[in-house]
Amino acid sequence: MSVIYLRCTALLSSSSSSFCTNCPKSKPTKPHFSFSCFASSPDKALSTMSLYVQELSAAKKAASLASRLCQKVQRALLQSDVHSKSDKSPVTIADYGSQALVSFILQRELSSASFSLVAEEDSGDLRTPSGTETLHRITEVVNETLAADGSYHSCALSTEDILTAIDSGRSEGGSVGRHWVLDPIDGTKGFLRGDQYAIALALLDEGKVVLGVLACPNLPLASIVEKDSQKGVGCLFFAKIGSGTYMQSLEGSSPIRVNVSAIENSEDASFFESYEAAHSMHDLSSSIAKKLGVKAPPVRIDSQAKYGALSRGDGAIYMRFPRAGYREKIWDHAAGCIVATEAGGLVTDASGQPLDFSKGRYLDLDTGIIVTNQKLMPLLLKAVRESLAEGASAL
Ligand SMILES: Nc1ncnc2c1ncn2[C@@H]1O[C@H](COP(=O)(O)O)[C@@H](O)[C@H]1OP(=O)(O)O
Numbered sequence: 001m002s003v004i005y006l007r008c009t010a011l012l013s014s015s016s017s018s019f020c021t022n023c024p025k026s027k028p029t030k031p032h033f034s035f036s037c038f039a040s041s042p043d044k045a046l047s048t049m050s051l052y053v054q055e056l057s058a059a060k061k062a063a064s065l066a067s068r069l070c071q072k073v074q075r076a077l078l079q080s081d082v083h084s085k086s087d088k089s090p091v092t093i094a095d096y097g098s099q100a101l102v103s104f105i106l107q108r109e110l111s112s113a114s115f116s117l118v119a120e121e122d123s124g125d126l127r128t129p130s131g132t133e134t135l136h137r138i139t140e141v142v143n144e145t146l147a148a149d150g151s152y153h154s155c156a157l158s159t160e161d162i163l164t165a166i167d168s169g170r171s172e173g174g175s176v177g178r179h180w181v182l183d184p185i186d187g188t189k190g191f192l193r194g195d196q197y198a199i200a201l202a203l204l205d206e207g208k209v210v211l212g213v214l215a216c217p218n219l220p221l222a223s224i225v226e227k228d229s230q231k232g233v234g235c236l237f238f239a240k241i242g243s244g245t246y247m248q249s250l251e252g253s254s255p256i257r258v259n260v261s262a263i264e265n266s267e268d269a270s271f272f273e274s275y276e277a278a279h280s281m282h283d284l285s286s287s288i289a290k291k292l293g294v295k296a297p298p299v300r301i302d303s304q305a306k307y308g309a310l311s312r313g314d315g316a317i318y319m320r321f322p323r324a325g326y327r328e329k330i331w332d333h334a335a336g337c338i339v340a341t342e343a344g345g346l347v348t349d350a351s352g353q354p355l356d357f358s359k360g361r362y363l364d365l366d367t368g369i370i371v372t373n374q375k376l377m378p379l380l381l382k383a384v385r386e387s388l389a390e391g392a393s394a395l
Pocket residue numbers: 183185186187188189190273274275276278279280301302303304322323326332
């Protein structure tokens with residue numbers, strides 16, 4: 001079957017309207033429904049359930065399509081053995097392609113007057129002569145993904161559209177207004193190994209995370225502890241402020257509500273940490289786990305898939321202690337944070353402060369990030385404090 005594309009030159013070219021006038025499905029639709037509820041409704045009875053409905057639906061669609069693109073690139077990457085060479089271009093293609101796709105879909109699905117996206121990648125390298133071939137490959141894989149989905153069948157993006165979509169992610173975020181926050185591939189090392197990675201998308205409103213979506217294409221639908229291979233892989237976690245956390249398959253099964261582990265005895269807890277020792281100090285988390293009497297070995301997986309797995313109770317604790325000098329970015333935690341908190345968890349820095357996503361592209365925090373349930377948090381914080389103090393006195 002052949003697909004006829006019409007060029008969409010107006011696409012993404014205007015900051016006031018992101019709609020392609022050539023596409024039948026791209027007419028500006030009704031104004032931002034959920035925003036008008038949030039900002040101006042005098043009716044206090046309006047529950048949080050009705051907030052951000054349209055935004056959540058757009059975010060789920062964007063992350064799901066981006067995960068299809070990433071899976072396609074990952075399959076090609078693993079088959080071609082490129083991952084064992086130094087050539088990282090397929091990763092780059094997936095990162096950029098995922099960012100372009102999410103940016104495009106959000107702008108198509110939402111009719112906001114302004115669109116702000118804080119995202120990891122930018123088009124700098126793609127605009128150089130050596131980036132031309134990569135740009136064409138990204139454009140190809142984005143258009144193939146859109147065509148296979150069929151929702152936007154009358155549009156094909158040009159290379160210029162792709163550059164514009166990627167560069168929509170240059171926003172600085174902050175405490176005023178709304179900002180989407182995107183990590184197009186979180187856990188690049190895992191992606192390269194064929195292991196865990198996530199497409200992580202969140203929405204900030206006045207500096208607070210109000211919704212988050214985590215697409216984890218390689219995460220089993222069953223608990224990673226149970227290892228029930230019958231249920232398949234590919235999870236989509238989503239959470240909206242005040243509405244709980246849900247998980248469904250990336251294929252589109254009915255969502256189920258998930259909750260963090262209810263374990264109260266830290267000896268029975270298991271904990272997550274980075275697969276990569278360079279990303280988090282394993283010796284520090286091991287000393288904390290010892291103080292808590294944790295018996296199980298650490299569960300080491302890449303990316304914000306850890307927040308997703310924790311939100312459904314696969315493990316009770318997540319500890320992350322980057323090496324000195326590393327600055328955490330908001331896109332590495334915004335979606336994971338709301339997925340964990342709406343499932344009943346607590347996410348803080350190593351001194352017990354909640355994460356502040358309102359300061360721009362970086363998180364300004366103390367030493368590390370810890371996540372667990374409400375019961376275990378005081379114990380975990382105490383163990384963290386003691387281990388950090390011991391580490392400092394040993395210097
Ligand atoms: N030196 C580092 N220390 C801590 N985190 C890092 C470092 N380098 C990259 N990261 C980021 O850590 C996250 C993955 O962490 P984890 O260890 O939990 O899988 C990713 O966001 C990755 O970025 P990227 O999004 O580019 O992959």
